[in-house]
Amino acid sequence: MxxxxxxxxxxxxxxxxxxxxxxxxxxxxxxxxxxxxxSEVLFGILSLALRYSNDPFLDGRTDQMCRQYAEAARxxxxxxxxxxxxxxxxLQCLCLIALAEYIGEIHPGLTKSHVINxxxxxxxxLAWLHIGLATNLAKCAGLDIEQHEGESTPALEExxxxxxxxxxxxxxxxxxxxxxxxxxxxxxxxxxxxxxxSPREMGxxxxxxxxxxxxxxxIWVYMVQLSTLWSEVQHYVSHCASGDPMPPWSVDSGYCxxxxxxxxxxxxxxxxxxxxxVRFQERSPEELNxxxxxxxxxxxxxxxxxxxxxxxxxPFLYSWRPQQSAQLAVPxxxxxxxxxxxxxxxxxxxxxxxxxxxxxxxxxxxxxxHVVAIxxxxxxxxxxxxxxxxRDSAQRKLETCTRFLSDLxxxxxxxxxxxxxxxSPGPIF
Numbered sequence: 001m002x003x004x005x006x007x008x009x010x011x012x013x014x015x016x017x018x019x020x021x022x023x024x025x026x027x028x029x030x031x032x033x034x035x036x037x038x039s040e041v042l043f044g045i046l047s048l049a050l051r052y053s054n055d056p057f058l059d060g061r062t063d064q065m066c067r068q069y070a071e072a073a074r075x076x077x078x079x080x081x082x083x084x085x086x087x088x089x090x091l092q093c094l095c096l097i098a099l100a101e102y103i104g105e106i107h108p109g110l111t112k113s114h115v116i117n118x119x120x121x122x123x124x125x126l127a128w129l130h131i132g133l134a135t136n137l138a139k140c141a142g143l144d145i146e147q148h149e150g151e152s153t154p155a156l157e158e159x160x161x162x163x164x165x166x167x168x169x170x171x172x173x174x175x176x177x178x179x180x181x182x183x184x185x186x187x188x189x190x191x192x193x194x195x196x197x198s199p200r201e202m203g204x205x206x207x208x209x210x211x212x213x214x215x216x217x218x219i220w221v222y223m224v225q226l227s228t229l230w231s232e233v234q235h236y237v238s239h240c241a242s243g244d245p246m247p248p249w250s251v252d253s254g255y256c257x258x259x260x261x262x263x264x265x266x267x268x269x270x271x272x273x274x275x276x277x278v279r280f281q282e283r284s285p286e287e288l289n290x291x292x293x294x295x296x297x298x299x300x301x302x303x304x305x306x307x308x309x310x311x312x313x314x315p316f317l318y319s320w321r322p323q324q325s326a327q328l329a330v331p332x333x334x335x336x337x338x339x340x341x342x343x344x345x346x347x348x349x350x351x352x353x354x355x356x357x358x359x360x361x362x363x364x365x366x367x368x369x370h371v372v373a374i375x376x377x378x379x380x381x382x383x384x385x386x387x388x389x390x391r392d393s394a395q396r397k398l399e400t401c402t403r404f405l406s407d408l409x410x411x412x413x414x415x416x417x418x419x420x421x422x423x424s425p426g427p428i429f
Contacts, residue, residue, distance in 0.1 A: 044096030
């Protein structure tokens with residue numbers, strides 16, 4: 001454990017840069033006395049938060065120390081699992097170190113392949129292990145079922161926050177869910193994608209949404225909701241990459257279903273949180289940084305909304321279809337509409353980057369590095385446009401995205417895999 005003053009700074013930095021960005025695991029009061037906190041929780045917090053520290057104690061070894069803290073936290077967790085002393089702190093720690101794996105050091109041989117479909121395009125197996133452990137332990141403890149509906153106590157709210165944080169990690173970073181179907185042919189079993197659009201409602205209910213503790217606290221729940229839709233987007237990309245014969249313009253396609261979900265979410269989104277209502281650009285940097293636990297989830301919603309549209313209409317996703325067969329050719333009407341949507345929403349991503357750069361607002365959710373990388377791949381496509389106006393505009397926006405990613409890479413080594421000059425060993429999908 002580092003000196004007490006470093007631990008205290010790490011906790012303060014956690015609530016500044018990591019609280020609801022993206023996980024909501026703690027309240028400030030719960031960590032006010034570090035000596036009473038579990039060691040694994042402190043190590044997990046330090047593995048994330050000290051990336052934002054300038055303390056001389058780290059002295060150029062931030063990556064190394066954050067890795068060591070994550071390893072120490074993992075050791076405590078595994079010991080508790082072996083000893084059968086798992087509790088809520090264990091799950092909180094698993095969430096912290098799973099996220100730290102996505103931010104932290106990467107395997108040097110991995111680069112930016114599969115940018116669209118794999119979160120930040122790196123070796124994610126250790127983080128998958130942590131997310132899977134947290135998910136299964138939460139189910140074993142009954143955290144996935146609401147047993148006290150209508151009640152709200154500090155202990156119940158803590159359990160609910162942990163459950164929904166694990167859910168968010170699963171939607172954004174966990175491997176795709178598949179079901180093994182061997183009922184039709186025992187000699188030829190097949191994996192089937194899990195489809196939420198043929199639902200059968202169960203009698204049991206998941207935990208209630210965590211109660212907001214201030215006037216702006218409710219924004220985090222919408223962030224979790226949109227992360228669930230993002231999981232469906234990843235399934236859709238996988239189906240396209242595996243040669244899904246259903247064309248996107250079909251009424252039953254994933255393209256249309258996800259688009260309908262997105263419009264439904266947009267319709268029900270509270271007016272008070274909408275872009276025109278919050279007036280981000282009229283607020284001072286000091287005001288924005290005082291309420292990061294609101295503005296970071298709000299920015300997640302803005303970036304991810306445009307990223308969903310960008311991925312659904314990504315030109316790389318459909319440009320290869322005519323090479324497959326004549327039956328899979330893309331109609332000109334769909335191609336034109338889809339291309340325009342991809343460019344519009346990528347333009348919005350670049351505009352959001354300019355907006356937060358002007359306000360000197362530092363993002364601390366690694367997922368946003370992933371969505372900016374997606375926008376950059378679309379802009380690369382438009383840098384080859386025949387129209388010089390489109391081509392020059394795309395080049396300027398691409399420079400905006402790459403500068404932004406280069407800045408993120410100084411804090412998040414994992415983003416370095418995207419901006420690395422090394423050639424990609426595989427296709428974009």
